Amino acid sequence: DQQVKQNSPSLSVQEGRISILNCDYTNSMFDYFLWYKKYPAEGPTFLISISSIKDKNEDGRFTVFLNKSAKHLSLHIVPSQPGDSAVYFCAASVYNTDKLIFGTGTRLQVFP
Amino acid sequence: DARVTQTPRHKVTEMGQEVTMRCQPILGHNTVFWYRQTMMQGLELLAYFRNRAPLDDSGMPKDRFSAEMPDATLATLKIQPSEPRDSAVYFCASGLGDNEQFFGPGTRLTVL
Numbered sequence A: 001d002q003q004v005k006q007n008s009p010s011l012s013v014q015e016g017r018i019s020i021l022n023c024d025y026t027n028s029m030f031d032y033f034l035w036y037k038k039y040p041a042e043g044p045t046f047l048i049s050i051s052s053i054k055d056k057n058e059d060g061r062f063t064v065f066l067n068k069s070a071k072h073l074s075l076h077i078v079p080s081q082p083g084d085s086a087v088y089f090c091a092a093s094v095y096n097t098d099k100l101i102f103g104t105g106t107r108l109q110v111f112p
Numbered sequence B: 001d002a003r004v005t006q007t008p009r010h011k012v013t014e015m016g017q018e019v020t021m022r023c024q025p026i027l028g029h030n031t032v033f034w035y036r037q038t039m040m041q042g043l044e045l046l047a048y049f050r051n052r053a054p055l056d057d058s059g060m061p062k063d064r065f066s067a068e069m070p071d072a073t074l075a076t077l078k079i080q081p082s083e084p085r086d087s088a089v090y091f092c093a094s095g096l097g098d099n100e101q102f103f104g105p106g107t108r109l110t111v112l
Helices: none
Strands: A010-014 A019-025 A032-038 A045-051 A056-059 A062-067 A072-077 A086-093 A106-111 B005-007 B010-013 B019-024 B031-038 B042-050 B053-056 B065-071 B074-079 B088-095 B101-103 B107-111
Touching: A010 A019, A019 A032, A019 A086, A019 A106, A032 A062, A045 A056, A045 A062, A045 A072, A045 B101, A072 A086, A086 B042, B005 B088, B010 B019, B019 B088, B019 B107, B031 B074, B031 B101, B042 B065, B042 B074, B053 B065, B074 B088
Parallel strands: A010 A106, B010 B107
Antiparallel strands: A019 A072, A032 A045, A032 A086, A056 A062, A062 A072, A086 A106, B005 B019, B019 B074, B031 B042, B031 B088, B042 B053, B065 B074, B088 B101, B088 B107
């Protein structure tokens, strides 16, 4: 039973345009969400997070939106750059607990 | 430069052999996690420790996998006997129990 779902395995976007990566979750107990970025042959690295008390969190070119009623979050990258090409994992947890539940990842390719 | 280290980075072995993967968490971190990355499941949590005590190994096939923390600077994941379906990338991560986790570069395991 996949509690965190990323239904798009891949996404291709032109440089300079917006990338939107989506994530859905099923467990209503989740109240903290994170995005991780992974380059080939490296471990995932933390990108941005959001608590359920917010509906938006912004960090430079990256913005995460949370829709609690729909159990949906999205990561927006504006403008997209070739260096953003990576696999992006969505993760969810109960705040200040140890466990993260990850999605299957979305491979983003940003082309010139 | 604090980072999680993992050895070996690559391992090729034959079915039935024992495999041991090692992880050195970031100094001062009190939680350690073992994940397996597969195409179908994304990042699966296999086991995790807090203050060296195992808290959850429900994601691990108990008959062949074992995870230990002999001391605060070393975590191990063993597979005995290994099978071809165990081929995957295994990640170790450490953290302070506040949701954010720091990942190592992974061990790519191939079981022939």
